[in-house]
Amino acid sequence: MGMGMGMGMMPMHQQREGHQSQYRKELDVLINTQDHTEDLYLADNAAIFRFTSSSLFNVVYPLMASGESGFPIDGFDISTVTYQGGTIDFPLPIYVHQNRGGELEGSSYLGFTKHAYLAFAQVKHAVEGVQKARADSINTNKPGSESRDTSSDSIEAHELESGTLLTMQLQDGTSEPSEPGVDQPVKIRLTNLGEIIAIMIPVLLTSPDVVSRLQSSLRSLGDLLSINAEEKLTPNPPEFTAMVSIRTRTFQSASSSCLPEADFRPLSLSLLAHADRQISHPKVPTSTAAWDSASTATIKQRILEIQKRRERLAQEGREWDMEEMAVRVKCAKYVYTVLFCAGIVVAGGLVCGFTVGEQIAGVDPFNIAMFTWLLAGFIILVAKSIRVVEWPWRDFLLGRVTCRSLSELRDVTGANEQDLYLYLLTKESETVLITRGPYNKMFVRREEHSSGGFSIDIKPEVRTLVAAGLILVKVSMQDGSALVCLDLRRGSEKRDVRTSIRHSGNEAGDHVCRYPPRPGDRIQDVELSRAPVWAGLRWNKILGIYHAADRKVR
Template identity: 40%
Template structure:
């Protein structure tokens, strides 16, 4: 038996590294490492068996209610299930005994082949079989959850899994030859090894998202149950999915009949239950009595064959398979569309033939539910729904993309975290490119924090891999390369650009070890985890909201897993292309804390050619500008149409110059007056004429100084040492801050103020006024929008190319234009930020005209067919 250390908390770092930090006095010694409570196998198994001992408070008796992920339906006894579950729990506890270092991959020997097209094809087959079995798990669980959560209908998850399994069973992919291949010892060994590594990585990632003991116990239990069931289902990859579908159809019909019976049928059964169950009446007889009662409630005109009151239909030909009361077989049901559900609601369709097990299923659906049972399954559903949804997303990503025109070894998976905004600390943005080159992202800080454990696992895994320099032979082979930069605040890397980690994958095992943690950084994966945490927080009010946000440092990261095949065959890798893959864009290449430093390089595309020292200098200059903007913006007052800026130094300077001229003129007049008295030649000269002249000059200087920066500056505001700016150009003139920095600042801070904007270039802002508001009279550049979380992506349409905008800025979720993902074959929506006719490379045009309003003739031209890459013309201006 494996038991973790008895101390109350385990650290994420080993004691040796902590001691070294203390000796060096590094910031890592000041910030306490995140911790997780200790978990034992006994606690996990006790929670996993909660359905056996669940108590109704009013009755005080244990209930043997159904369990999620039950495998006894698939030729495994309960005793065998418990033994296998102990093995899975032991394995997961061992994988999280220490949260430092890479996750052990038990299949490294079984995946020793070269990472080429054949290797990734085999990986796709494994992922495909795992997908099928995961859908079986989800189908079984949704049936139980639907029954015990009366307030819900059959969910989309149920119908999705049902349809997928039905289509697979009808296709040639599930033929007997494929079934035999999936049951070969080599395939099963690789299958189980992949399940072990995948669940271990998910367990480590999920446990670091929350510090509560109950969360950890349930996550380990859910992953252990899923791991066990996935391995059991692999024993009969064709038979078990078919069995699950048949069971789902039968149970669905039971539920349909009972819902149709309404209160009369249920009250009749409850009366039978009260009279007979305590006397030990056989469930078979009880079901027969209930069938008789159901038959009596059916109008004569709606009775089907065998529904006679006197039971004469029992002796008719072809009726021997029916029980007393007229149970209609499955063969009599219409199935016009192939779903098997068309005529379930016809009055004469009641029940299928039931053996002892099927009678138990009927009894289960007729048993009165208690609200406590609903609460029990509501809690269980949180963890099992997260497990199934996460597994399905990762496994789908591991398969070859059917939307890509490249072979299975032609891909570029990339995830990056960079900081937006112009004031520090910046707001993090997570951007992900999947295996099919589709893009998605998020600006939710809590989502970004949840990716930290996955990036940490990826870094530990990369450092463990041996360094192998690239050779000329690699260019002709299907070589897989990992490029990683991971930098957190408070680390010893903060003073310089984070070092790059580059590793070549020598086998499929190393490729899998890198791919799975990288896929865990996808916004879809972290959103599922955050949803589970939120639902759990709503169900269990703890009062400690800090538990729902992981305690991780601020960090930036970029991780890319690409192949030579992708670099050789994808057009985004061409040198003169104006679009790039995410891993080759500037966001992944330069310091992700200072996106605005792009503007200090002319042209911007030459950033890649700068030395590390030059890049560091540019970044430092940009940070100094950000610090200046941070200091100045703290005193700004935002109103609906204006921004009021304090300008005491400027006012004092103007008043000082004017006062100096006035005083100088006055002193000059007095001095000349004494001089004129002693001079005959100057007797007719007015000494105070010079004074008047100086005063006129002083007044002229004050008026010019008051009008040169803003159009209208009232004397009251001037004397109060403040200026009201009504446009971006006025704000630039008053503060001296670059217009592009101001645009990025206003875009990232829009959700924090009440500012309303107007044209001519305010289409990127959320709050627009009709003829009133703060005027945006400067054109933003593409690099400015990158710093604000707006990323333009080039797509291919039937008419040519277009630009679609990923809108990941914080607080910009309002409106239909806030697109968080770009998929292949999409359509532009009304109000969305887009450019239908972007400038070509050979054009001298330096502007991108964006459109947010569709015209009637644009209905068929706003669809795109394929994603090309991230737009890289960073110095283009947007209007």
């Protein structure tokens, strides 16, 4: 037997040497042989290997524990959210990812969100597989379920209490207008290692590193195959919103971002993951638990009202003429109504003058007519001045008004002021509008002189900035805390702005709030400013996404 083993089996080091010599021979042949087809073969394999190896690395590496977050090894919240920002006629899909250490990265590039949809679809498929396996297991164990003792029930209850929570929601653009934000996300408590691995790997595929590598690999493959690989090999995803999160019970208990009184949240619990709370509604204050306590029918009704409000604004906005310094709005209906009312008053005075005649002794009836003329003129002057500061007679008679500030535009159109701010901020790249203060810090084209420019004289709310792609992140410093702004608006990848944030870093030249408002402060507004290059803001830890939805920003 020993002889047979010695003849039939070769020592491991000799096997490795044999393989290495075989590889060496193959390499020598490939190097010495001038064959163009073999070069293409090697290039194709190198491109495929580069994508698979880097994707595998980006999946395995996040599984390693990191001490930067300050949480225990089993305390983490890995989340990815894609929400629909912008306006009805200028939608802006925004992607944000939070890794195991709590660091954030995002993008609004359409090609990026297009490829991210594939990863979300894989997560949904994995969740459906886990649900099916559980259903099959329940059906298999159902006959013997009555024989279980109470101790096993208590163990299962303990496992459910201390397990890992998966939250997943994926909605495409085929939903009804009243549906987004209403359907409850799928929540599964993962209690064994098999389920965690089955879900964790697809969730990690939603990370920006994997999506970016997929983009670059498809681009390289298209160069090799002389085709547009992104169009040929990537299905066109629908307009969608998605949220996926794996959060452990340890993170829930150890992180201060999960406390009810905290003004910051992890990505999975933040405003970004609640699309129904990103738009203000007068009947549902977001500062309370009104959305959570409201019925599904009530929430649908409120969202439908918001949807109609934004659709009406988008329809009216198409008829506006945006200049560099003003926005010109057609208001013929308003002008004709004012003129009609003034005409009725004048006609009433004339009729009174002719009908009364000399019936009233000592009274000239045409004095009443003269008074009605004065009254009609006063009505027109008030109607011209109550909405805008200056309204030339020519524009008035042509049925149009020139608005030189956001408050004037609100008064003329009757639209919600936060919707108007979002509309102008989102469509800034398509217009020639130049803005001026006092609250135009978020706009790119700003007029430094107070004499010119369209005045942004209404403060935006935090949720309005979130809908526009501007996300405030709370960070911890040695002498307190601060807010750092992530700019994920369209075209941000071409501008020198911050689209990601790490635990240790500095901010210079971008929007920051050095002293966030506290409950006892007299002024509760978020004061944003540009950090000077010579005095960059330095922090040592990310706390979470700022969660004060209805707080004003100046």
